Amino acid sequence: MVFELSQSASDALWLETHQQFMPVTSADGLETISKIPPQLGKGYEREVALQPGVELHIFDSTYQDIAIHIPENQHPVQFMVYVSGVADSGDFIYQDANWGYVGGSGIQTPVRTFFPGAQHQVGVIVHVQPHLLAQLFGNSESKLQPTLDVLVPGDEQPQQVFSSPTTGAIRAVVRQIIDCPFSGVTKRLYLQGKVFELMALQLEGISTPVCQNRMLKPETMARVQQAAAILRSHLETPPCQTTLAQRVGVSDRTLRRGFKQLFGTTVLGYLTEQRLALAERLLRDTDLSVTEVVHCCGYSNPGHFAAAFKRRFGITPRQCALGVISAQS
Template sequence: MIISIHLKMCGPPKRAASDRNGVEFMQSAERYCEIANAENSNCALTLNLNEMYRTCSFEQVVKVPEEMGKGYWKCIRTYSSIDLVICDVRFTKNMTLSSREGGNNINLGFCLGDSIRWSVEGRKGEFGLDPWEVSAFGSIQASNRCQYDVDSHFQGLSLKLNHMESIGPLHHLPLHKISSALSGNSRLFYNSQMTSGMKRIVHDIIHCYYHGDIKHIYLEGKILELIALYLYEVILEKNTSSPPLGLSRTEVASLHLAKDILDGDLMSPPGLEALAKRVCLNEFKLKKGFKLLFGMPVHAYVIDRRLEAAFHMLEEGRMKITEAAYAAGFGKTGHFSEQFKRKYGVNPSEYFRQFRR
């Protein structure tokens, strides 16, 4: 499954249009996406996809023609600056599609299913993503050719942010850090492993069951949450040139070791005193430094990681709620349900009933 987030930094909008619900959208002179079938210039699928990208309505669906396979692309335009595209397709024959986009972009791609490979015009070699990888890449003003192999299951989500100066919350995110990471990568792509938090947010986006204005609000929040989490867990945490205020580099290394120890034994993690001794810090420095570096106290971090573990056990459908709660380290199902609702907004039974529906 491929999830791409395109952060388009374009000029001022060219014109405005409204859909039947009265939602206003902007179009830019640079805002375009042209898709082509390498073997058929009159391909119905690519013609429909190009029309989908050009249209300003809130939500559209393009189905794969039966003679080509099965599945769909869905485009949701939440506001003038954000396009959300979800795809879930299988082809009955090998397909090669090319795409060319305008704008100055920063992109994130998440792979949750079958691997995918593509080539870039004017660049040597092949690029791609394997399962559970995330890749950052900058705007490439060239054609990309992607191979879709027969019977492979390609699921994906792309998020395109246009006119970023109009999206207030993005001003607070250090997006330039992604550019810095890319500038030192000769292959143009900055690949890393997805974290459990990213998987959970992606799941929430794909399985959103809200409608109308609530859907707008929910998806916008999840989009910003995913970008922020990627920046924090992949870019900032691993590429910080100086330690946080009040911590030495040695202390930062010890705190990362403490986090690794907790991650490795969520069922029975060491207490604060034992953990402090193992990482050569006093308890005060461990508690204060851990919250400063990772955004939450040690105990809260353990609870959060247990919730993530239980969530994915339940998502796989092989365990009941009680079994997943105990397997993740919760001593009582009631405590697990209480913490789950605090984090996800609903009880686990209600959440996964909606998910399976």
């Protein structure tokens, strides 16, 4: 059963926990370490104020099945990367160890974020005030400028969000942030440098298609990313391509071109890859039968599923469930 919470109810639990278990300040005074409310799960969050306008949050927690309902709000620029775990915000965004998140400033629409139970959630969040983002990365000749214009649209404009692919370089930087070996001034300078490096890598990840093909505008890229998020959250019963295009406000042709440029495949190819990736995780990490996994991943024909799985991973679904390692995963 999913524990559904409003943002205000979640905040009240955090306040109650802070009163019962006072947050701990690190010896160098740079970090505040807070315990996760026991009603939600276990673990902690570390908050580091790197400089005015830039905040770093490091989380290491395991939740129950919970969903937080976040109301419309004015949002800063945000960068987020998961080393492990999942946060599923449905059509808004989906995050796991393969996909991070870059959110612009502006008005964030109401969103429900689901945290699956018994998943070890580890990662980092960076909040940046909009004017600092422009100071750090923006100028008229910067290849990042088109993306920055979308991320910082101006007062009272809707927020734009992007799924950012989590590369090996990004994972390495996140681990260095989490495992920072220094203290005091050296620690602050080290973390500042690593946070700016992480931001640059994520911005590069969502900006590359813009640089490669100016025909794909940043606004269009955001809509294609939204379409991808819809598919990931509806793998069992996805909308057809025409309906998907209508939901995100682009034409069929633009959607096809966008998927090709952003993901290097068709809409159907992307859906198939996401279904098979989910199938592999379920077969390896749960006790579901192959038949149950087939239905969870939206396949109606077990034979078609088995053939697609074998092509993708080089082993059969049953071999995967038995723990055989695929050389292609």
